[in-house]
Amino acid sequence: xxxxxxxxxxxxxxxxxxxxxxxxxxxTEEELAVFDRIANLEITTxxxxxxxxxxxxxxxxxxxxxxx
Numbered sequence: 001x002x003x004x005x006x007x008x009x010x011x012x013x014x015x016x017x018x019x020x021x022x023x024x025x026x027x028t029e030e031e032l033a034v035f036d037r038i039a040n041l042e043i044t045t046x047x048x049x050x051x052x053x054x055x056x057x058x059x060x061x062x063x064x065x066x067x068x
Contacts, residue, residue: 005041006040009040010039030055
């Protein structure tokens, strides 16, 4: 793993988080953990997107089930 790439990714992830927080968005601990995994080059951004898609799909299914 290239340390320069890891440091650059950490800076990019931290910057993206801060921009959204300045706009008033509050991330959950779970979301921040996923971002940390991206910054540590443990997962790709595409893998993170899939994690978030699955989480969103699960929430939608629960809401549909609760309506019945």
